[in-house]
Amino acid sequence: MTKLCLRILSIALFMLPYVAAHVYGQSGNYTFQINDQLDERIYAIDRLTFYEDESNEMELEDILSPKMAARLKINPDFNKHQFSTNKTYWVKVAIQKTPGSKKNWLLEFYDQTIDEITAYIPVGNGFKEILLGDKAPFNDRVFSHKNFHIPVENQSEGTDTYYFKIRSSQKADIRIAFRSYNRFIYYALNEYFLYGIFYGMILIISLYNGLIYLAIKEVKYLYYVFYLLSVGTFAACVDGIAFQYLWPSRPEWNQPASGLFSFLIIVFALLFSTHFLNLQRRFPSMHRCFHILLIAKTVLFTLGLTFFPVLLEIQIYDIVPFFLILFSSIYVWVKGYSVARLFVIAYGVLFVGVGLKAMVHTAIIPHSTVLYYSLHIAFLVEMLLLTLALGDRVKILKDNRDRAMLRSLRQAETNAKLKEKVNRELEQRVNERTQELAHKNQLLLEFNQQILEKDEEIKRINALLDKDIWKLKSQIRENLQARITNKRMSYADFTKIFPDSSSCLRYLEQVKWENGFSCKTCNHGKFSKSSKIFHRRCSRCGHIESATAGTVFHGIRLPIEKAFYLAYTVISEHDKLTLEELSKLLDLRVNAISSFRVKVKLQLEMKGIHQPEWEDIVLERSHELN
Structure with a gap:
């Protein structure tokens, strides 16, 4: 009672x-x-x-x-x-x-x-x-x-x-x-004892993840360290611990510092989540949305720092980034990314904590000690779960690697057996092929002997043919010379002998170099082919000489086959043709015909030849070329 x-x-x-x-x-x-x-x-x-x-x-x-x-x-x-x-x-x-x-x-x-x-x-x-x-x-x-x-x-x-x-x-x-x-x-x-545990855990876990970053160089660990440090400093600002121990003589830093670290929490939470969940590949639209959130939060923070200090306080819209992080983690988990399982739980707890803190701060729900410290509790649970999530990720990746290595070993064993089988089959086929090649090689030796015998026969026949060809060429040249020296040959007959520029250049090449090549620059007698047809390149100095060089046809602007006929009219009976008749016959201007004929006649006068032959006209300095 x-x-x-x-x-x-x-x-x-x-x-x-x-x-x-x-x-x-x-x-x-x-x-x-x-x-x-x-x-x-x-x-x-x-x-x-x-x-x-x-x-x-x-x-x-x-x-x-x-x-x-x-x-x-x-x-x-x-x-x-x-x-x-x-x-x-x-x-x-x-x-x-x-x-x-x-x-x-x-x-x-x-x-x-x-x-x-x-x-x-x-x-x-x-x-x-x-x-x-x-x-x-x-x-x-x-x-x-x-x-x-x-x-x-x-x-x-x-x-x-x-x-x-x-x-x-x-x-x-x-x-x-x-x-x-x-x-x-x-x-x-008791309060400071609990604060010591809270901030000590943040520092220890930050140091642990910082060392992991230095070991494996994955940027997600660095973002996670910055995220933890931002959480710790923000909590210290809210609790007054930062003012007491970090800047006791700078009270003007209290409000900007609280706004700064609440801003950094969201920034590093978004960056860490983006890399941990690999949103760029697994959820591209949300990856872009996170970038928009970063820009929007940066703008609000800048406005709060410069014009509207109220924006530096915790607002109800600060729940949005954490909600989107939670939604993204659930999405990629459902899509089969098992690494996100603990991440989902961690941000589920944090989302609840942030929501309760924002509602207490804006007086939507009444104050209580548990609700006042809801963000601390949520951060502590989330921090432990995210650390486990990072470790779980390593474990899952290790298991995947082990399974991949096991598959590789099994595949290697299968490949080794297959390779052994293939080697045996190849060895058998090589032996068969070797025997076949030896037989064929014997046949090739016999055929080669027959070919050598045929080659000797062909050489003998070629020697006879060369002799006959030489005689034939001599006869053709004599016939060609006879036809050209025929002073009564018409234009139609002449074009049958020199129908185009190639035939004219080929004739000049034969007449000019029939006794051998001699370089105009260094008198070297050996040459190589030039990139241009009917040209020869000196093997010593590299001088390139055309077939028309040193002839009356060098540098003319007339078609060479027509110039050939004009030169022929100088020594033929067609010399009596008037310039107008030649112009009409060759479709050339009178001045061009007259100039070229004068050039030919001047050459003959310079040589002192009164009864010129064809080659006297073709070669300007035949005594030098020969």
Whole structure:
């Protein structure tokens, strides 16, 4: 029965503040009573007496005036979501002192992100002013703790009234704890112990994955290290640990640092997920979507850093990247990428944690200790699961490699057996082929002997043919010479002998070099073929000489076969043909015909030949060429 009464009494004491809030209503004031039986009481702003100063110009004297007494009241419908960054909040806390208490007491503000807290502590007949908030240097605090604390004086009877002037550039969670020093020390030591475990695990896992990156050079491990460090630093900013240990003299860094590392968390989460899930190959559309998200988040961060600081806070839309990462991991897992199984669980937990933190931050759901630390818990679980996922990925890849090696060994054994079989068959075929080739080789030797005999016979016949051909050529040349020297040959007969330019050039080549080649530059007698037809190239100096060089036909602009006939008219009876008749016959201009005939006659006059023959016309310097 006694235990039951004590329980009822405890419940009554616990419910007393709520009952008091409704009893006093809108105009009531709640008073903290020092009681050694209760080590701790925590009240949110909806259970505190406060006033919203829209002018931001009121001072303590204005708040203490009689007309403000009715305006300072409890508003049970007010929550963090209604907090305005454009207003100043005045909070009144009344403490009924109990000098007989054996404990020391303090007031504590939980939200470490509040910019300015001016505490007015009753001292005698006045008030002592203490500046708190994350805009004040850390070393100015009464206690070296991440939260803001005000010691409570309890030496005399009566009720002390404390006033707090609060301003913040981001939504603040005005929550005041009234607790004893013993409770505070116990709570602080346990909290910092858990923080040490949390941040120590982040550093250890970061170092572990950094060493893995140095060993295997896979960029996903580097992104994961940066992601973990961003998570750790962001959590330290939110907890006030970063301000306490990293930049205690730089309070102006608090808000930009929190925004920076929340931005880096999303950036490295997207990059790590892209490489871990291999989205470029397995989910290209989501890979492009991630790039768009990176650009959008970068733009928002830049705007928040320069123009709109509110964008640096955690927003409800920050859930979107983590939702897309979770969706992508589920998609590639369903598509058969088993490496993503632990990744899905990790980001499922993180997605829930981020969602709860964002809803608590925007006051969509009420505050609680578990929900306040939901992001820490989610990050811790996700960090462990992602580390296991990276190890699981290595294990899966190793198993795949082992299976591939086993298949390769089995295939190698099969190939070896097949190779042995093929070698035996090849050896048998080679033996058969060798015997066949030996037989055929014998036949080839016999055929070769017959060919040698035939070759001797052919050489003998060729010698006879060469002799006959030489005689025939001599006869043809004599006939050709006779026909050319026939001074009554018509143009039609002449074109049968020289029908085109090739026949003319071939004739010049024969007449010019019938006694051998002699280079005009170095008098060398050996030549090689040139890239151009009817040209010869000196084997010593490389000089190239054409068949027309050194003849009356060199450099002419007339068709050479027509020039041949004009030269022939000089020594034939057709010399009596007029220029007009030759022009009509050859389809050439009169001037061209006249110029070429003059050139031929000048050559004959220079040689002093009065009864010229054909070769006297063809060769300008026959005595040099021969």
